[in-house]
Amino acid sequence: VSLKNILAVALGIFSAIGGFVDIGDLVFNTQAGATFGFQLLWVVVVGVLGIIVYSEMCGRVSAVSERPVFDLVRERTGFGAGLATLIASEIVNLMTCAAEIGGVAICLQLLSGLPYRVLIPLAVVGLVVSSWVLPFRWIERLFGYLGLCLLVFAVAAIKLHADWGRVAHGFVPGSHVGGSTAVYLYFVVGLIGAAMTPYEVYFYSSGAVEDHWGPKDLGLNKVTAIIGYGLGGFLSFALMIVAAVLFLPNGITPEFLGSPALAAEHAIGQVGLLLALVGILFAVGGAAVETSFAGAYNLAQFFGWNWGKKERPARAPRFTLSWLAIFALAMLVVITGYDPVKLTEYSVIFSVVALPLTYLPILLVANDHSYMGAHVNGKLANFLGVLYFVVIIVIAVAAIPLLLVTHGGQG
């Protein structure tokens, strides 16, 4: 395992850190653990496997055809459906980016004690400068690897003396104890949906093109998808376990971004708290970068503009303006005092539209010999791809009714 190899999987780690442990997931995973203990761990496995299957597929498509996901969405679904997917995904990206910027400001507030509203523009300036100045690979590395400070939650799980027998039992799907069935299903759907958020594959497939992947990198693509998203899933397990051990017995339902950090603090002390906050800061900041870039990638690929961080801004002006505009709009949204929680709740509605129309073209093209040649989907990839597409459809249908019936998981 060389340093070069470790750095090479940065795209997967960055995509996964931003996708799995963003502002919403951090609280949602701990809420899942605080409500149902270890009983939902199996759901994370289902979600992780799904995103690995589709990320590997879209990475392979990008490496072989040099065409990222949104390029294919328009071609395969036609202009009308493609435009609907574009609008839905752009709204999701903008709202999620706004929520993440709010999360960065909250994190900085917990670290520094400075006022939240002052920290919002500072957070945006920091994110824009790092996105502008750093090459794509260093953006991946900075946010991806510093986001790994979240591994402190795995240490916290050990220090809190979780009952590992019961933890292992949580990986077996079964009937649940405690809470209503509707709330349990709400968490099941939410955890799988969160794992398969569309912006992860938009970013991952475009990142593969940015990183100049070709057919020779198909092995790296597999390893990157497995290690990156595997790590994201591991962090989700850790968050759920510490919540099950510490919050559930005390009747705590974590409501704030600062709440998960309390678990690291309680188990490890000040170092644990600081590592947790720094990890959250970079994970949430990474998600903000990921969503702003995903939004710009989608626009550029849909309208056929020149795109890519690898390009000089003057050579891809509309792409560059797009990601800057998404940051600016997101800042305006969050600086008005609009609640990031509400933002993310509304984004569900648009995610539901975007989910099937994002994943279907990937599956179709990965099966197309004219694009993929010898690298077309094998039997296993097809079986898993179709299976997970059915899962995606079920999620898309069930998400909003469950959100309404359970009052956002309240029962």
Add this chain to the structure above:
Amino acid sequence: MVSMTMNPSARRRSVLRLATICALVGTACAGNAQLGAKALLQGSDSLRSAAAEGALLAEDAVSGKTTSNYVHEHAVELSESASQVEATLRAGSTDPSLETERGQLVVLARRISDDLQRLSEASTVEQRTLTGELQAAADASRRIGEGLA
């Protein structure tokens, strides 16, 4: 979908608190403008959660496990959360048979909010006292909730 879930902010209420408040307000606005047992139960759960989290925070502060910025900021947001539950409970009316519980919860919410506000600026000695007080408040919320269940 990340979002079905979530986050923070001062602006930072989580789905739980929002949903609790929505449920409380919704119940208060609907029908006879009364808070039902379910809404009161959700209010007691929210208060128990805020108080228990505050107790844990205070305990860590006494043990020197935390930073002053974190204690201050997190205690303030928990205090605001309890204040909002109080405001909603105060604004609503309830069936006479539940009036005692509503009154108890209003008083408890005020007490929890005040304790958390004090925690944000407390000395070590006071933090020790607040650990016990907040834990007692969490237990009281739980008992009221059990009576409503």
